[in-house]
Amino acid sequence: MQRGQFSSKFGFIMAAAGAAVGLGNIWGFPTQVASNGGAAFVLAYLALAFFLAYPALMAELIVGRSARANAVKALPSLTDSPILKLGGKAVGIAGLITVAVILSFYAIVAGWMFAYALAPMLDLIGLSQYSQWFKDFSVVRNVMFTTLFMIATILIICGGVNAGIERWSKRLMPALVLILLLLIGYMLTLPGAEEGLKAYLVPDFSKLLDPSLLVSALGQAFFSLSLGVGCMLIYGSYMSSSENIVRVGAWVTLIDVGLAFIAGLLIIPAMYVAQHYGVEIFDQSGQLLNGDTLIFSVLPSLFDQMGQVGIIISLAFFLLMSLAALTSSISLLEVPVSYVVESHKMKRPTASWIIGMLITGLSLIIIFNFELLFGLVIAITTRYSQPILGLFFCIYAGLVWHRDKALTEIKKGDQHAEYSIFWRIWPWYVRFVCPVFIVAMFVHAL
Numbered sequence: 001m002q003r004g005q006f007s008s009k010f011g012f013i014m015a016a017a018g019a020a021v022g023l024g025n026i027w028g029f030p031t032q033v034a035s036n037g038g039a040a041f042v043l044a045y046l047a048l049a050f051f052l053a054y055p056a057l058m059a060e061l062i063v064g065r066s067a068r069a070n071a072v073k074a075l076p077s078l079t080d081s082p083i084l085k086l087g088g089k090a091v092g093i094a095g096l097i098t099v100a101v102i103l104s105f106y107a108i109v110a111g112w113m114f115a116y117a118l119a120p121m122l123d124l125i126g127l128s129q130y131s132q133w134f135k136d137f138s139v140v141r142n143v144m145f146t147t148l149f150m151i152a153t154i155l156i157i158c159g160g161v162n163a164g165i166e167r168w169s170k171r172l173m174p175a176l177v178l179i180l181l182l183l184i185g186y187m188l189t190l191p192g193a194e195e196g197l198k199a200y201l202v203p204d205f206s207k208l209l210d211p212s213l214l215v216s217a218l219g220q221a222f223f224s225l226s227l228g229v230g231c232m233l234i235y236g237s238y239m240s241s242s243e244n245i246v247r248v249g250a251w252v253t254l255i256d257v258g259l260a261f262i263a264g265l266l267i268i269p270a271m272y273v274a275q276h277y278g279v280e281i282f283d284q285s286g287q288l289l290n291g292d293t294l295i296f297s298v299l300p301s302l303f304d305q306m307g308q309v310g311i312i313i314s315l316a317f318f319l320l321m322s323l324a325a326l327t328s329s330i331s332l333l334e335v336p337v338s339y340v341v342e343s344h345k346m347k348r349p350t351a352s353w354i355i356g357m358l359i360t361g362l363s364l365i366i367i368f369n370f371e372l373l374f375g376l377v378i379a380i381t382t383r384y385s386q387p388i389l390g391l392f393f394c395i396y397a398g399l400v401w402h403r404d405k406a407l408t409e410i411k412k413g414d415q416h417a418e419y420s421i422f423w424r425i426w427p428w429y430v431r432f433v434c435p436v437f438i439v440a441m442f443v444h445a446l
């Protein structure tokens with residue numbers, strides 16, 4: 001079977017950045033900043049994203065492009081030792097399970113975005129009396145929109161790499177950046193914004209070494225860059241060999257981290273603006289109320305200030321967020337689907353529907369036990385599974401795989417790669433520094 005491939009460098013960067021940029025940036029990151037000490041978290045996140053997540057991203061991209069296969073096949077192919085082959089397979093399968101669980105909660109939040117995009121549409125056509133229902137938290141609404149979102153994801157994945165993933169991502173990302181910048185400009189004129197800006201940008205250094213803050217920031221960085229589950233490995237496997245993979249990876253990291261930073265620049269000050277207008281954000285003791293739905297109370301209160309225009313902006317914002325969530329969710333579903341298609345010879349549409357529906361089932365279980373499961377599932381997958389599996393991807397790329405083979409792969413797109421700074425640092429860095437730091441952070445947290 002012919003493997004799909006991205007058609008151009010721009011297309012690849014946009015698709016991989018589209019996978020990376022999503023709810024993690026605009027919902028997850030600001031929520032984490034707000035609940036973990038503001039600017040100190042921002043600082044820890046930036047450092048961990050560049051110094052730990054970027055090298056780990058490169059490990060996945062390089063291995064993926066070299067093996068041209070899903071993680072379950074790719075990791076064992078790096079070694080001749082039967083035990084290490086088995087270990088590689090286990091890591092790949094653990095990634096498949098993790099990614100399925102991640103998609104199951106992702107679809108719930110993405111469903112909220114859908115619902116919030118629909119509400120202003122109703123306002124516009126004069127049906128405001130119904131729009132509130134779409135904004136109120138209810139099991140029926142959650143079931144409906146989660147399922148709708150999963151169906152949309154499945155339909156795109158049925159189409160494969162070029163038609164599906166790439167075409168969508170290219171158009172979306174620039175529009176998203178534009179609307180975020182517009183909103184920031186407006187928000188900064190409102191009362192309360194300054195205080196929020198301070199909370200976002202002026203760190204309290206004493207919080208910086210708080211072990212729980214560091215583990216949260218690490219999980220957030222790995223979540224945002226889509227690491228540890230073989231997702232970026234798959235995207236690497238669709239990348240053409242002539243690209244300069246190091247540079248492409250750097251672009252993806254910059255775009256992803258940049259967007260999270262910009263989103264924080266909007267949401268955190270907007271929280272203080274909303275508070276100024278009477279929305280309850282913190283409780284008496286200064287703890288964040290309703291972290292999971294924070295942006296769904298903060299942003300609408302900002303849009304309300306804008307009058308009629310606010311309805312249009314709100315529509316545009318939540319529509320773009322829905323689409324950004326889609327370019328990420330397709331990367332999540334692509335992981336198990338490509339595995340089943342490649343390793344079990346199932347047809348792509350069949351695999352997409354079966355796996356997609358199973359994951360929808362998982363989402364429904366979470367929705368019906370929301371208080372119990374939602375936060376728990378997020379914590380287990382993003383705080384623990386992703387960084388720990390990411391550590392194994394680093395070890396396989398840096399220690400198990402032969403160094404020369406990694407170099408050969410990088411050189412395909414950059415003949416002088418062996419003289420680059422990247423090559424002087426990265427091999428020993430992913431071999432020792434990344435694993436040691438990740439382990440140390442968890443030990444510190446315990």
Ligand code: TRP
Binds near residue numbers: 099223328
């Ligand atoms: N990174 C995406 C976001 O920030 C979500 C995502 C896509 C993801 N693919 C992934 C998370 C793989 C973990 C693993 O919204």
